[in-house]
Amino acid sequence: MKPVTDRHWSAAWLGIPYLEAGLTRAGASCWGLVRLVYDHELGITLPSYAGAPCEAERAEIAGALAGDAAAWPWREVPVDRAEPFDLMLFRYGLTESHVGLVAWPGHHLHVMTGITSRIEAYRRAPWDGLVSRVLRHVNVG
Template identity: 45%
Template sequence: MMADKNRHWSERFIGLAYADLGRTPEGVDCWGLVRLVLASQGIDVPSYAGGYASTEERAEIAGLIEGAKPSWIRSLVPQELDLVTFRRGRLESHVGVVVEPGRMLHVTEGMPSCIESYRDEYWSARLTGFWRHAGSRSGS
């Protein structure tokens, strides 16, 4: 089936069910969603599914995020396909994908994947940075 060239890449990822440790379109956690999006753009990133037992293990997730940062470039001006990272409590343990400046695609427990503003009060207070994969078409 041919993709509609007028559709934005993010549309096919909206509404995916949340699933703890999910890595498929049938269900994803926040990293699983990032992984699916980047794979659709030809960018392969590790699964990390074996790095934590559930998304409740925020310290383990924060460690994985911190450990992955050397393979990403800090982005001072967010662009499409950049990762956006957030604190949950004191730990950096949530990620989304920039759809366009000001908006991200992400998924959280109890909600399907959606697009939200990372500039709103809730997310902006938790935002820790933007990161660009070296293989991203956005460049650096």
């Protein structure tokens, strides 16, 4: 993995603790981290699902991302065409239950239970084979 320098946008988002339904730098869920980065780095406000417990949050996110493109501006892109700020959706069992952001091709920024936000390779264990979809916001790229 290439080292993250202070100049890379992702450096500002490392080390944030996981907090179920969290939406701040003091603690964020996987969706909360995505929302923070989109707001601060891209000026794009995503829904917060504030106060939603983790399972409800995941259901809401999945529903929104599967919704009408006119109402929710995401388009699917092939994994091998993933670019910075694309959403990486990961499937555990039957549901897409985790989301991260492409930091650079092959690596994603994410946070989850038991870890602070970090960058990991999504083409190696434990993530290899769990990527469900890659989505790009129409106002990015």
